[in-house]
Amino acid sequence: MSQPPDDEEAERRLGRPHVPRHPRPEEVRLVNAALLLRRPLLVTGRPGVGKSGLAYRIARELRLGRVLHWAVTSRSTLSSGLFEYDAIGRAQALQNPAESADARAGTGDFVQLGPLGTALLPYRLPRVLLIDEIDKCDIDLPNDLLTLFEDGYYEVPPLVRVKPQEPTTTVHTADPGATAEITAGVVRCHAFPVIVMTSNGEREFPEAFMRRCLRLDIPDPDAAALGELVAAHFGNALGSRQEVLIRDFLRRSDRVGGLAADQLLNAAHLVTSGQYALAAEGTDDRDEWAELLEAIWHPLGGEGAGPA
Structure with missing residues (x-):
């Protein structure tokens, strides 16, 4: 899959691309280590110091295209980050084929990949995924993410169920207007995404989760x-x-x-x-x-x- 272009959000957050910026040496070392080790970065610091901006700087510097942004809340689950399935819309289309404009649509037309699910699509180069304010998440989410990060793939059950009839389906992604093809209901990444998770230090995370992450603390800018x-x-x-x-x-x-x-x-x-x-x-x-x-x-x- 080809990389999506950068978007206006990067310029809004970072300003003009040609202005030189000088990141701290510690920041450069940890970002490089995260890329080599395929480990997520847990970025901590006081609110407003620019933690989320790091994801946009990485994407711009490495020319990795649009940043996928997942704003976590207490209601966020692994499934909501991966995909959403409009089961009601699909059922209505099947029950009323003469009246529904979606009667000829496949199951994939009712699947919308989330930022996390889109990041794991088989792009040639890694996508940058910003998981913002992960300290607001449900208690189970960090451990659920661990398994996903280790495996690098996930299944979309609605597509798995129909794979004999629809072996390859086209779904909507988290990029505006973009779609992707999924075979047999399974998404497997080609290049592991660059994952930046921000935290305001409002909670502690499980030890296993912390061992899997590289932690970077962002100080107040001078x-x-x-x-x-x-x-x-x-x-x-x-x-x-x-x-x-x-x-x-x-x-x-x-x-x-x-x-x-x-x-x-x-x-x-x-x-x-x-x-x-x-x-x-x-x-x-x-x-x-x-x-x-x-x-x-x-x-x-x-x-x-x-x-x-």
Whole structure:
């Protein structure tokens, strides 16, 4: 199978592709190790430090196409990540063939692969799968994922049941408008996907699960990393104001116990829009600008703090 192209989500998260970024050496080593060992990366760190962005950086750097994003909740199960089957729609199509537009559709037309299921399709190159906020998952999901990661394949029971009549079926995938062919109801990966799982450290995982993962902790970005981020999104539009804005952001972040990097981008957008001026120290407009920043740079925990 051919790789799908990149999408707008990567540029929204990372900014322009030609702006150089300098990842930490530890990050490079662990990503390379995960690729060689075919092990998932468990990325931890404070909310807003850019954990999920790592998946998009890997996909862009290695030209692996669109990132498959699975946002995990307490209701997420292994099956929901693999596929969904519209059994009711299929039954209605079979019972009312004269009235249904789907009467001639095969079973595969009622199967929708999820991000996890799509990642395991036999692509020539590995797909990048982002399993976001896995610490919100049901207690059984980590162990269920272990078995899947070890095997590298799964079955789609509705397609297995009809394989004598439909040996090869076409199903919908998690890529917009894309389809894939499945033979005998079995999906087996060709290149093991690059799996990035993010966690805010809200729970502990089973020991067997932790042994299978490589853990990478993302620290708060420093001034240099924030400068690269702003430049990737806004180029040189801020000019000398960029250093002042980043300084104020870091000062505010220290004061309130941490801010998210996209909160800095929001402020940068206001400045580059031309609607707001980055006021200088000692001017009357400085207080108004500080009040605006306090509203934009609100603490992630929801509690108030002093002015920026």
